[in-house]
Amino acid sequence: MRRREALAAISLAVPALALPACSGAADGRPWWRQPIAESASFPCGVVASLPDERGGVILVALLEDVVGPRRVGVEIAADPGFSSPIFRMSVDLPDEPNVPVRMRVPLPAVHGRTTLYYRFLTERVASPTGRFRMPAASADAQPIRLAYFSCQGWQPGYFAAHAGLAAEPDLDLALCLGDYIYERTDDTGPRTDTIGAKGDGFAEALDEYRAKYRLYRSDEHLRAMHAAHPFLAVWDNHELAAAYSDARISVAERAENGRRAFWEWMPMEPGPADRVLYRSIRLGTQLELFLLDLHSYAAPISSGGSYLGQEQRAWLLDTLAASTARWKLLGTSTVMMGLDLAPGRPVNTNQWDGYAEERRLLVEHVRARGIRGVVAISGDLHTFLGGQVTTTGRNDGDPGFPELSGGAISSLGLLDLAPDQTTLARNLEDAARELNPHLTFMDALAKGYVVVEAGDDLVLTCRAVESPLDPDSPTRDLARLRVVHESGALQRLS
Numbered sequence: 267m268r269r270r271e272a273l274a275a276i277s278l279a280v281p282a283l284a285l286p287a288c289s290g291a292a293d294g295r296p297w298w299r300q301p302i303a304e305s306a307s308f309p310c311g312v313v314a315s316l317p318d319e320r321g322g323v324i325l326v327a328l329l330e331d332v333v334g335p336r337r338v339g340v341e342i343a344a345d346p347g348f349s350s351p352i353f354r355m356s357v358d359l360p361d362e363p364n365v366p367v368r369m370r371v372p373l374p375a376v377h378g379r380t381t382l383y384y385r386f387l388t389e390r391v392a393s394p395t396g397r398f399r400m401p402a403a404s405a406d407a408q409p410i411r412l413a414y415f416s417c418q419g420w421q422p423g424y425f426a427a428h429a430g431l432a433a434e435p436d437l438d439l440a441l442c443l444g445d446y447i448y449e450r451t452d453d454t455g456p457r458t459d460t461i462g463a464k465g466d467g468f469a470e471a472l473d474e475y476r477a478k479y480r481l482y483r484s485d486e487h488l489r490a491m492h493a494a495h496p497f498l499a500v501w502d503n504h505e506l507a508a509a510y511s512d513a514r515i516s517v518a519e520r521a522e523n524g525r526r527a528f529w530e531w532m533p534m535e536p537g538p539a540d541r542v543l544y545r546s547i548r549l550g551t552q553l554e555l556f557l558l559d560l561h562s563y564a565a566p567i568s569s570g571g572s573y574l575g576q577e578q579r580a581w582l583l584d585t586l587a588a589s590t591a592r593w594k595l596l597g598t599s600t601v602m603m604g605l606d607l608a609p610g611r612p613v614n615t616n617q618w619d620g621y622a623e624e625r626r627l628l629v630e631h632v633r634a635r636g637i638r639g640v641v642a643i644s645g646d647l648h649t650f651l652g653g654q655v656t657t658t659g660r661n662d663g664d665p666g667f668p669e670l671s672g673g674a675i676s677s678l679g680l681l682d683l684a685p686d687q688t689t690l691a692r693n694l695e696d697a698a699r700e701l702n703p704h705l706t707f708m709d710a711l712a713k714g715y716v717v718v719e720a721g722d723d724l725v726l727t728c729r730a731v732e733s734p735l736d737p738d739s740p741t742r743d744l745a746r747l748r749v750v751h752e753s754g755a756l757q758r759l760s
Contacts, residue, residue, distance in 0.1 A: 296389070297339075298356040303388040304334035310366070310480060311489030312396040314384060315533035316439050316496040316547065321374035321400070323496070324533040327386045327393055328366040328480065329359055338367060339387035346383045346395055352376070364476035365530055378403035378550075379438075394489070398496035399438055402550030409721035410553040412439040413495075415714075416502065416599070416645025417674035419448050420482060421467065422455035422682070423734030427675050427714045428487035430729055430741030432494040434717060438549060440495040441557075443645035443672065444502025444599030447478040449524060450510065453678045456735055463514065470515040475527035483531075487737075499532050500543060500557050501525075502599035502646055503616075544578050546585055553720045554591035556582060558598050564621070573621035583628070587635045592751065593720045596642040601651065601671050603642075604659025606701050617646060619659060629657045629666030641724055641749055642669035643716070648679040650714075650728050652707035652747055652756055661704045668749050668756035670707075670726050672716040676734045679710055687711060706756045712744050724749040725759075 296302075306329040315324040329338060342353040357369045367386075376382065380400045386393040402410060413431055431440060451459040451467025459467035461477045469475045483489060505528050507520035515523075525539040543559040563578055565571025572579060586594060596602070600617035602625060612619035632640050642655055651671040656663030681687045681694065691710040699705050707728075714730035726747045731739040746759040 297354055300337060300356055301335045302337045302339050302356050303329070303332050303359075305331070305391045306333065306338070306388050307331045307391075308386065308393040310483035311394050311493055312384070312386065313492040313533050314396055314398040314496050316498050317373065317398065317400050319401075319548070320372070321376060322370050322372050323398060324368060324370050324535065325384055325386075325396075326366045326368050326531070326533045328364070328483075329386070332359065332388075334389070336361070340369065340371070340384065341387060342371060342373070342382055342384045344380070344382060346397070348383065348385070352382075364473065364480050368530070368533070368536060370535060373400070376400050378406055379408070394493055396493040401547075402438065402552075404548065404550070406550035407552065408550060409719055410438050410549045411436055411717065411719050412441060412549075412553075412555075413437055413715050413717045414441040414443055414597070414643055414645075414672055415675050415716070416443040416672060417445040417648055417677040418482070418488075419445075419451070419453050419455075419674075419677035420459045421451050421457050422453035422678045423676035423713065424456070424737040424739070425485045425487040425675055426731045426734060426737055426739040427729070427741060428485070428491040430731070431715050432487065432490040434495075437495045437717075439547075439555075440491060440497050441555075441597065442497070442499040443597055443643065444500055445504045445645065445677065446499055446501075446528075447475075447482055448504045448677075449475065449478065449507060449520070450504070454683075455676075455678075468510075468513075470513060470520050470523070472523040472526060475523050476530065479527060479531040497533060498547070498557065499528075500559060500597060500599055501528055501561060503561060506561055544581065546589075548589075548591060549720075551590075551592060553593045553595065554589045555595045555597060556586065558582070558596065560599050567615050567620040570623065571621075573618065573624045579624065579627075583631050586632070586637060586640070589637075591639070593639045593641065593724055594637065595718070595720075596640065598642055598644045600646045601644045601669070602655050602659075603651070603653050603669050603704065604656075604702070605647075605651070605698070606660070607698070609701065614647070622659060625655070625659055626657045626663075629655060629664070632666050633657075633664060638754065639724075639751055640667040640754070642667065643718070644669060644671045645674075647671055648674040648677050650707065650709040650712055650716075650730075650744065651705065652726075652745075652758075653702070653705040654756065656704060660702065665754070667754055668706075670716060670728075670747065670756070672714075673709070673728070673730070674713055675715070676713055681710055707745055707747060707758055709744060714741065714744065723751060
């Protein structure tokens with residue numbers, strides 16, 4: 267499905283529309299109790315969270331060109347025409363530029379799996395319409411369908427994969443497993459990022475991190491995806507900060523700025539920037555999703571310390587053992603399996619290979635407790651990669667559970683700039699499978715996302731664009747894999 271077909275199919279990226287002065291009031295007065303803005307623009311579209319277990323949803327939008335009072339109305343309805351709204355209110359806008367308005371809407375009386383539509387309103391203009399689905403009730407045994415992605419660099423390519431993701435039917439959730447933005451732009455490609463003091467795409471100050479999110483959400487594909495599905499995210503390293511010799515601000519301050527901007531732009535409750543990010547989300551009887559934070563508590567790699575930190579590790583082990591969901595998905599921003607490019611030489615120790623002892627403890631916990639249905643989903647390596655997580659990470663260890671890394675939306679991989687990249691990629695994949703026999707599937711070039719269908723078995727479909735350099739590139743099925751619940755085996759279906 268091409269981008270324009272996808273946008274037409276979901277009918278969500280609607281233009282601003284004029285509203286009658288008597289919107290929602292029988293006596294001809296507006297329904298809002300306090301004056302709201304006369305008009306505004308919505309350059310970044312709209313975003314909604316997955317509603318929580320209390321029935322609350324977080325809605326996000328950035329308003330610019332505001333005329334009149336700095337206040338906006340919000341409507342939620344069961345139909346895209348908003349003929350019978352079920353929720354209305356107005357809320358103040360932030361005073362700072364490049365800071366979206368966020369609000370939590372309580373919807374405790376709405377049944378699970380109900381699709382709802384929402385929009386932000388001024389007196390004369392409405393935002394694009396977004397939609398979200400209420401989460402499955404605890405006793406709901408229907409299959410769950412979600413999608414995940416990571417690594418969407420601005421410069422190296424277009425977000426064409428998000429057009430396909432926007433058009434995915436019946437998704438309960440869209441999930442980013444990290445690198446939603448890149449605090450430092452170093453890949454080359456068809457687009458330019460001029461954020462930063464030197465105009466080189468290096469965000470350090472808080473307003474520069476905020477500008478990154480505004481830039482990324484100017485992409486029409488990303489806006490369409492957010493309008494189509496409820497959304498959750500964890501961070502990887504690029505939302506935060508790393509040590510750079512030419513930085514003008516310390517790592518600690520840059521990381522604080524990155525955390526604050528992340529919380530502001532994601533559909534999450536307001537609060538301090540250092541609050542806990544890791545959490546679990548239950549979706550019916552079929553699925554519990556465990557989202558991990560691998561950057562707030564990690565010890566230095568050379569120290570042999572913890573990746574998760576003591577509290578997060580204890581939470582994960584205890585909650586995983588207590589879960590009664592058929593499938594337990596571990597959302598990890600980095601790859602958990604071991605991966606060598608030469609015997610005994612890991613590709614990257616800035617992932618679980620750098621914390622082998624903690625990986626062993628997790629796998630042994632799953633094995634000792636007999637926890638079935640555990641599957642790791644990951645990002646970071648810009649490569650579609652499926653296989654088995656073991657106590658050593660490799661084929662010489664005891665098997666624990668399968669993993670599928672979801673490639674990248676646009677960020678460059680090892681071979682993207684190489685001549686004859688297809689031949690090199692196929693040779694690399696053959697060599698990787700020979701060195702890493704625990705691998706079931708690998709594609710080093712494709713860009714895209716993964717759709718998960720959780721039922722009796724877990725089916726994972728990797729979808730890829732034909733070219734991230736084409737903003738209208740269609741999406742195709744790259745591979746389909748299945749996890750058998752009883753055995754935990756990862757099988758290639760097509």
